[in-house]
Amino acid sequence: MVMIGVVVVLLSATTKVNSHPVAVVAVVVGIIVFGIFSVVVPRLVERPLDCSDDRVLAGTYRTRFFLRIAFAEAAALVGFVGFILSNNGWMYALGAGFAAVGYYRAVPSAAHLAEDQRVLSQAACVRSLVASLASLPPPSRSSRRRGIEP
Numbered sequence: 337m338v339m340i341g342v343v344v345v346l347l348s349a350t351t352k353v354n355s356h357p358v359a360v361v362a363v364v365v366g367i368i369v370f371g372i373f374s375v376v377v378p379r380l381v382e383r384p385l386d387c388s389d390d391r392v393l394a395g396t397y398r399t400r401f402f403l404r405i406a407f408a409e410a411a412a413l414v415g416f417v418g419f420i421l422s423n424n425g426w427m428y429a430l431g432a433g434f435a436a437v438g439y440y441r442a443v444p445s446a447a448h449l450a451e452d453q454r455v456l457s458q459a460a461c462v463r464s465l466v467a468s469l470a471s472l473p474p475p476s477r478s479s480r481r482r483g484i485e486p
Contacts, residue, residue: 337432340428341432364418367414371434374407382403384455384459390463390472393461393463404441408437408442412431412432415428415429449465
């Protein structure tokens, strides 16, 4: 996000395009709607963590993590499109703000992991999420080249 932000600053400093006020309002509304969408939709489409075994638990956590990151990045990209359409750098900042909220929600902080563990415990799961994540080995070199999980 920061690197794209640098590009936005450089482009907005070197390019002067006057945009129509109505178009700017439409783009801002689009960014806000998509930004809210990018924060709310992952909550609606996420499946609960599967506690059937350690490997599955870690896998469902990883899937949820990347889903959240994908939606967060999409908000920043829509902000960048808003910048391209209007040449207003703050439009990227608006999209990046929504992305930052999504990134915060996705970060595997101690508090977020503790909350996930609490939800698992309420669902009668006795497995440790942190232990499951720590015990999962990284993919082997050959499986990474082929795109296969171990």
